[in-house]
Amino acid sequence: MATLKQLRRRIRSIKNTQQITKAMEMVAAAKLRRAQGRALASRPYAQKTSEMLQSLAAAAATLSHPLFEQRPVETTSLVVVASDKGLCGSFNMNVFRQLERQFEAEARRGVSLYPVGRRANLYFGKRDWTIDGKVPQLGDQLDFEKARLLALELTNAFIAGKTDKVQLMYTKFRTVASREVVIEDLLPIVPREDAEGAVAGYIFEPSPERIFDTLLPRYVQNRVLQAMAESIASEHAARMLAMGAATKNAKEVLGNLSLQANRMRQAAITKEILDIVGGAEALK
């Protein structure tokens, strides 16, 4: 049984922890609002870009571009987006576990990773994975430049034939309370077969080749950027929930501990009174 002094010390320490988790919750909530706005605002652009790409690909079917080239898949590159910081519940582990489930020991041979974010780099750096490139820090703000450089690296690797398939793995933001780890194909770009509503006879200004040359890099960049934006929004949501739960837990533990402490204090007082009363009784 702990002494009263020990109990009081624990209460103090838990109170401190609670203050920290509460502050983190509020900071995460504020950051979430911005990150969420950013991720949602860029969704229409990402979607329209890919729609435009689809109609372009359908309308100019004869056109070939290295990024459309489908090869038998021997090596896959996988961009894994996680967070820089911990203390966000199971956010990072969800990504890592899903990845490990997806690629069991055997299937790992043809896979190389591009970890994005400090946590992803820490985790995969120590394990049995091939790592081809990385973004060590995601940063607090969504960084267009990082997305651009990573997209460039991926595109070059694909065109050079170092990889036959590029996938993006990240946590997609759904609502504050729910998010989902997704894996999406990035390269090669596969034009949809059904291409409904595709209009034949587009006028291209300038040539389709030139439009492809400018649209494709932007498309790849944008997909990478969007993945980062979704992941950052999800991270803040996850941290906010985790810290909220931690604060609540701390409150519960504090309740139990102070009850215990009060009981002990009361017991000590009672004992003292009994001593005094006993002593007075004996003097009579």
Next chain:
Amino acid sequence: MAATFHLSVITPTRTLLDEEVTSIVVPGSEGYLGVLAHHAPLIAALAPGKLTVKTEGGQTHVYALSGGFLEVSNNKAILLADAMETLEEIDVERAKKAAERARKRIDEGGKLWDVPRASEALNRALNRIHVHGGR
């Protein structure tokens, strides 16, 4: 009343316009081109320049566009802009600084800086200044 078509202007950070318009003039990469209602299907790459939009009500609005793409089909126009500002939003001071920085980088040359990127940046900055001043 002139025939109208639907225009959406979408940038990576927001949806800037989503309305019925009677005409637009966009800076194509090979020169300005105009689009009216019932235009033939078109996909165009855009350069930095001035975007002029005539709305249903007959007003004319001018925007500074930093390049992008335009798709027209089924009487709908979708403009994917890299960045776009209204006249009020243009930060001339910032654009002047950006232009100066880009010029310096171009002068210092290819060893230190990515010159094609710097000249693109210069174009964008000059366009902003131009659109803002040339009302």
